[in-house]
Amino acid sequence: MITVPADAPAQAIWSEGRAADAVCFVRPDDYLATVRALRDDGFELCLDVCGVDYLEHPGRPLPEGVTGTRFEVVANFLSMSKRQRVRVRVMAGDDAPRVTSLFSLYAGTEAPEREVYDMFGILFDGHPDLSRILMPEDWEGHPLRKDYSVGSVPVQFKDGPGPR
Template sequence: MEALDKLKERFPQAVLGEETSCGQAMVYVDRNYLLEVMKFLHDELGFDHLADLGGVDYLGWKGKGKKPERFEVVYNLYSIGKREFLRVKVPVPEKDPWVPSVTKIWQVANWFERECYDMFGIRFKGHPDLRRILMPEDWKGYPLRKDYALQPEEEWPEYDKVRAKARELCRYEWGDRKVREG
């Protein structure tokens, strides 16, 4: 892939490795160079669409090859003009889980990064509003981490309030159906 060659030529210190999976090129990038690499991919190589961003937890990984870090942030980029995908993977250490935010390059990253933070606890330095997006603000832990307790020892303290509010709202009509009598 031409983009990978240009990337390795421009940022040899940033590229940790590369591979192909199901016909899609993947490149591993050092988090300390991520912003420079992503700006280059966007501005100079035409990867103008961030299709997706997500986290991976490799705790207990038994697949092919040893993973250098517990976590990864995975960016799926697409060049609309070239009709080409590129997957960028960034290893993230468990003891210091952060990567730079790419929201200044792709605005859509705002929600993706918040979701990754909420589910995995990976911080995105420079994010304009990094807070939970799926779980309540006072939720403890990160539900997609492999060591997250499936059965909490105690119920979420705000659960009774949410359940009462749901009962209150259920008497209203939503669309063309009546949900329930109050």
């Protein structure tokens, strides 16, 4: 189990994940302070920032004291000196998800945060250039949201109207 950094906000809730990872649950207000405490505690790498839309799975298991929201931002941190991974799960909100950008702490989160914005529509305060990254600029909607349908290509049947 991880030793919680001394200057981490008290509101953050720590628990143990699978594969000896530590998991930290925070609200958006405490996100930046928690990550700053982690960085000062020797977590050199922010590996990844990704989003999850829990629209179809509202009753997910959460530790006591954590209120789940529809959107979550999950950031993975790695400490090379301690050989420890920490996953910070931010309850980003329901309707207008919005969290702080980690760009000021880890410059490498620039592209992953743009991807989360592109795929989920989660806004990142303080991000220098929040534009779509994978989808075209004029794309409507955010594809990885659960209420965004997969779509289909009409199938040409034998008796159906032809393409011409």
